[in-house]
Amino acid sequence: MFSTILTSLALASTTLSQSDASDISDALRTEIETMRAAYGVSGLAVSVVSGDDVILSEGFGSFENGPVAAQSQCGLYSATKALTAFTLASLIEDGDVNLNARVGELLTDSPEGWRDIPLWRLYNHTSGLAMIVTQEAFSGIAEDPEAGNTAIYEIVRELPLDFEPGAHSRYQQSGYAVSEMIAEARLGQPWPALVEQHLTGPAQSNDTVYGQITDGSKSVPMISSAGGYVTTASDMARIFEALNAGLIANRDFLADLLTDPAYMQDNYGLGVILEDVAGETTIGHRGGGARANLRYAPQAGVGVMACTDQVGNRELTIHVGEMVMRALLSGEAPRPHIASLLYGSEDASAQTLVTLFEREWNNSDTRYGFEGSEAVLNALGYDRLEEAPAEAQTLFALNTRLYPDSANVWDSLADAQLALGEGAAALHSMRRALDLQPGNPYFQRRVVEHTPN
Incomplete structure (x- = not known):
């Protein structure tokens, strides 16, 4: 039922019946609240509009100065x-x-x-x-x-x-x-x-x-x-x-x-930063270390805004925007970001997170979305780099398997390998990054600095 409503919504911007709008709002509200809890973010304000319909305009949790409402600044x-x-x-x-x-x-x-x-x-x-x-x-x-x-x-x-x-x-x-x-x-x-x-x-x-x-x-x-x-x-x-x-x-x-x-x-x-979502060009911008995210699909008439006052927000506003926009434009049921599973795991060891991620990545019926997951894995790796470089290496290595054409993930793997004293392996990773972006002066300098005389 819900998927059918979303499909019709994705095909044309029309005024929804009160019951249809309520169904969509409830489904999005449930997933947003699930994500907020998993990310450990105390408060979030969200706007969702499609055509003539305000799907959501409300707050979740609390900002520093009190409960979040539709009128919270x-x-x-x-x-x-x-x-x-x-x-x-x-x-x-x-x-x-x-x-x-x-x-x-x-x-x-x-x-x-x-x-x-x-x-x-x-x-x-x-x-x-x-x-x-x-x-x-x-x-x-x-x-x-x-x-x-x-x-x-x-x-x-x-x-x-x-x-x-x-x-x-x-x-x-x-x-x-x-x-x-x-x-x-x-x-x-x-x-x-x-x-x-x-x-x-x-x-x-x-x-x-x-x-x-x-x-x-x-x-x-x-x-x-x-x-x-x-x-x-x-x-x-x-x-x-x-x-x-x-x-x-x-x-x-x-x-x-x-x-x-x-x-x-x-x-x-x-x-504006342009992003393709479900075949639709969307425009928008983020700001404040992901404390705010605004995205609009002008042809479909779908707009999403999410904001928080929490600096350490793990890019929740970005992932909520992606989740909502994809659901409304594709006609699919909303799917929380894969980061929700990782952040909500009681066992936060790198190997457990890799196992959880790969299980869903290879599951054709997964309920999670993966947009921007490269950045999520990278952030998890850097969280561990100083105290547990081997854990960081495990997460960075997963990123190189999933995104082998990304120069950034190879550069990150090199950081972990250097921290573990694996100089030759780190140089190999640096060269992979440079091969992918041969004109990048930072990658060029790193290869020169770590190449033995």
Whole structure:
């Protein structure tokens, strides 16, 4: 019955009957609570919207300041960039922003090396602008209530580019500071006001705000397009509903813009990370060490947001988002992440975890999902590396069997082998990593450093 409901939901965004919506909500609620308990996370807020229906908008457990409810506030951190992407789509549709305009046209005093950089490269981390957050002067700017994006610009413009524009995609915030400064100068409003005008206002989501200015402690917004927003489960549900209704921008326009390969590099687009789920392109972002995760499937009209105030959260928000999104898009019953089984095991020895994992991996009827399991196994291994390197090696070795084409897992195995004094085996693993990513300077340096003279 439930699978049939989900299948019809995956085929088209329609209004569900009250009983169907209740069935879906109950099934998702059960799996989310099971995962939360297994991950050891005290509190979680979740929004799930499909078409016209709010499937979930509620809290699980408790945040530090009390029980989590639909109105409990939590930080989005870098997941704020998804809000920026939605706002940007509205601005572009209205003709207020030209993504192909060159920085030299938009900032007449910009450095010569910046002049031919198109605006869109500032949003997908391919501009080559120097990273501001690693500069010594940034801490002083961040603490100054009168400083803003212009102060960042004055520092970054004096620094050489980190790389030729378009040569790489390197996550940083400088591009957002500069693009935000450009938008504010040309449109005459601070970025949070533009977000309110083009996104939160139409959605009537009054609790999704730039956190630094809500208490009056920050008089000048700074890099607010890249982070710093807070939201609630109920507010995010309203934003997803507004996106589906075309109140932010025409849904087809938004989908085409934010999934356009022309603006994409390494699966990163205009402020969003693109991921394929059940054959559907989804857009979104995570932030705060996985304290927040926001994902939206524009064609299907499915949105998911999960957030927690717990720093050590084992990426629960990421796995909940994957579980919910896959269930709604595929028509399958929701499946908790394999990490739930591993984290919930009473016997946490590496060999037991490997046995549990392999049993489910080879089980065609497994009830678990495996998206991102490479990262889970790696994290479990590094948890043990210092105190029990042999245990770490067992987990890393499993990763190399499951994901032999991943350079990262071979590099991790090398760390355990070095810790165990197995130099020759470690060098072999390092060379495997380098073979998979021959242009990676870190892998190149490791091989050179550990090759006997």
